[in-house]
Amino acid sequence: MKWLIFFMLTLTANFSFAQKFNFPKLIAQTTKPINTIPKNWKVIDSAQGDLNNDNLQDLVLILEHNTAINEDRAYGNYEIELITETQKPRILAVYFKDANNRYRLSAQNNDFILRSEEGGKMGDPLKGLRIEDNKFMLSFEGGNDWRWKLNYEFEYLQKQWNLVSANNVYYHKDSGEMVDKQYDFVDRTIKTVVGSIFKRNISNNVDEDILVFGSPRTLNDFKKPWTWEVTKDNYL
Template identity: 55%
Template sequence: MKIKLILFFLLCHTAIYAQPFIFPELPASGKSLASLTPSNWKVIDSVYGDLNNDNIKDMAFVVEFYRPVKESRAYGDNDTELITEVQKPRILAIYFKKSTNGAYRLATQNNNFMLRSEEGGAMGDPLRPMHIQANQLLLSFEGGGNWRWKLNYSFKYLDKDWQLVQANNLAYHSGSGEMNDKRYDFINKTRKVVTGTMNDSTLKDNIFDQPLTIKTLRTFNSFKKPWTWEIKKDEFL
């Protein structure tokens, strides 16, 4: 009888674990970060600053689920989900504040863009602290092994949507310092490439600019996660 009960509970646990994970809907408004954090989730990063150019500090934060679950994550392009991983889901939340003493109101919830703790390679968790500068939300990630990468994305609230306005993709060798840094300005449609070695004072001699041919700006809705936008053939951001 005891063995049957153990098997029953194991089967129930397996069935629950196999169910598609459902992300919670974050509160529409709240007075504090604690009041906006759903049960079984913890805040792993937060930042305050003006994001909608009204001189009032808004808030962005990232929460992580308390345990690993199965997630299908896009890999290599923006459309096809090619890999299923067991990892802790993450949510990026952005809240506007209408007045200094008022409540925070949900501006966007994104369940896909933030890299998970297992997506940084040998360097571990790729998430780096967020920043708010010039009404832009800066998201940063870093990972790799001997060859390492840094990805930075600047999103700005334009035309009632979160548009990617700047980004850079830096690759460098941890031993030799050899590096290649691609810097994108999506507003002015330019692409700058910097090559050389890390901390090289002569980098100004290794810079060239190119026009950037893109039709529309990417947003959180059209940019599923890092590494899934093929800017040009074999060049991913």
């Protein structure tokens, strides 16, 4: 009997492993952006604009799976603080357009876009995707009484998508108490604004310092918001 139980448990474990969700590999090149959307996925946001300074309209897509699955998501240190959550996976895709109207996949990231259940009482934290000045920007917002805003700017530099600036705001919805950290990874500065979110330009304390970090953080190695400890106890 024991060997039968062990055998059944082994089969169950193998079946569970076999059912592990696999992200699709997006089409590397196409003339029709709609062809980039895999079966059982849909576009939930998109932006068009010049990302590589060639005066052509490149494309950024955010895709979402049609059904929820169990995902291991990170909060803090990505290596050790994984939380399993049931939600719909999302994909960030960046396509360059060429003179022949072909779209070439420049980046696919399966982790960075926050899921619809990761915004707390405020609901879906995804608040915006846009392209400006050859960069694409992502905005997130969430929380309960204490709320947060995250803004990221990525730019294509030396054949990789570098994080060039970011903004992390933490505030109370009623009192307006606020800490706003503004990161510039090009000029290597960090500006911290402490005060009230209701009086952003009045009586707030502003401190600016040198931002010390190693190599630039890219979209490929930036697993998810809140997982990069830029400076001690300051996460993006």
